[in-house]
Amino acid sequence: MDFYSPHIFRSNKLDRFSPRSRRLGTDISTFPSLLNEAATALHSSPIAKTPPHILPIGVGFICWGADLSTALFGADAGGHGLAQSSSIITLLPECADALAKDGYGDITLIATGGIVDGRGVAAASTLGASGVCMGTRFFASPEAAIGEGYRNAIVDAKDGGVATARTTVYDRLRGTVGWPETYNGRGVLNQSFRDHAHGMSEDESKKLYEGAMKLGDREWGDNGRMTTYAGTGVGLIHRVLPAGDIVREVLKDSRDSLVRAGSNL
Numbered sequence: 154m155d156f157y158s159p160h161i162f163r164s165n166k167l168d169r170f171s172p173r174s175r176r177l178g179t180d181i182s183t184f185p186s187l188l189n190e191a192a193t194a195l196h197s198s199p200i201a202k203t204p205p206h207i208l209p210i211g212v213g214f215i216c217w218g219a220d221l222s223t224a225l226f227g228a229d230a231g232g233h234g235l236a237q238s239s240s241i242i243t244l245l246p247e248c249a250d251a252l253a254k255d256g257y258g259d260i261t262l263i264a265t266g267g268i269v270d271g272r273g274v275a276a277a278s279t280l281g282a283s284g285v286c287m288g289t290r291f292f293a294s295p296e297a298a299i300g301e302g303y304r305n306a307i308v309d310a311k312d313g314g315v316a317t318a319r320t321t322v323y324d325r326l327r328g329t330v331g332w333p334e335t336y337n338g339r340g341v342l343n344q345s346f347r348d349h350a351h352g353m354s355e356d357e358s359k360k361l362y363e364g365a366m367k368l369g370d371r372e373w374g375d376n377g378r379m380t381t382y383a384g385t386g387v388g389l390i391h392r393v394l395p396a397g398d399i400v401r402e403v404l405k406d407s408r409d410s411l412v413r414a415g416s417n418l
C-alpha cells in the first residue's frame with residue numbers, strides 16, 4: 154500500500170467522542186491508542202442498545218493509490234485522489250486484469266468516482282465491480298451534514314466535466330494540509346477558483362475566503378467562494394432525496410439498465 158489516510162468517523166450520537174473523531178492523516182501510529190480511548194470512554198459512558206464489545210463508531214480507511222485495494226477511485230470522484238488518474242471505465246478493468254494476472258482475481262472490486270445513478274452502477278457492474286461507492290450523490294440528501302448552500306451547489310451544478318476541476322487551490326484556501334503533492338481534490342468551480350486562474354495572490358484570496366465563511370449559504374456555488382468538493386456526477390443530480398430513497402432508486406434503475414442493455418444485444 155503506497156499511502157493511506159485513516160479516519161475515525163463520528164456518529165451523530167457520539168458527540169462526546171468528538172475529540173477522538175479527527176482525521177489522522179498519514180500517521181497511523183496513534184490509531185490503536187485512539188481506539189482504546191474510544192473503548193474506555195464507551196465503557197464508562199455506555200450508549201443504550203449498543204453491545205459493550207462493539208465500538209459504535211466507524212473507522213474508515215482511504216486507500217488512495219493503493220497497490221492492492223478493493224476500492225478503485227476513478228478521476229471523476231469528488232474530493233481527494235491522485236491528480237494523475239483515469240476514469241473508472243478504464244481503471245477498473247485494467248486493475249481487474251492486473252490483479253487476475255498476479256493471482257488475485259478473487260479480490261472484490263468496488264468502483265467509485267462519477268457514479269451517481271443506476272446507469273453508472275450498471276456500467277460499473279459490467280466492468281467487473283462487485284459494488285459501488287457513491288459520495289457526491291449523497292450530498293444531495295437531507296442526511297448529509299452540510300450547509301444548505303453546499304447542497305444547493307451540488308444540485309445546481311450542470312455539466313460536471315466543466316463545472317468541476319481537480320485542484321489544490323481549495324485545499325490551500327481552507328488550510329487543508331497533509332496531502333502528498335501527487336494528490337488534489339475535485340470541487341465545483343467558483344469565484345475562488347477563477348480568481349486564482351486570473352492571478353489573484355493567495356493571501357488576498359484567503360482573506361476573501363475567510364470573509365465568505367461568515368456570510369453563509371450564498372457563498373457556495375458558482376458565484377461563491379466556499380470550497381465545494383464534488384465529483385463530475387453533479388450534472389446528473391437534479392434533486393434532493395432521502396438517502397434511503399437514493400439507494401432504492403439507484404438499485405432499481407441499475408437493474409432496469411442491465412435488463413435494457415441485455416435486451417439490446
Ligand SMILES: Cc1cc2nc3c(=O)[nH]c(=O)nc-3n(C[C@H](O)[C@H](O)[C@H](O)COP(=O)(O)O)c2cc1C
Pocket residue numbers: 160213214215226229230231232233265266267268269286287288289290382383384385386
Ligand atoms: C466532500 C467529500 C469528502 C470526502 N471525504 C472522504 C473521506 O473522508 N473518506 C473517504 O474515504 N472518502 C471521502 N470522500 C470520497 C468518497 O468517499 C467517494 O469515494 C467519492 O466521493 C466517490 O466519487 P463520487 O463523489 O463521484 O461519488 C469524500 C468525497 C467528497 C466529495
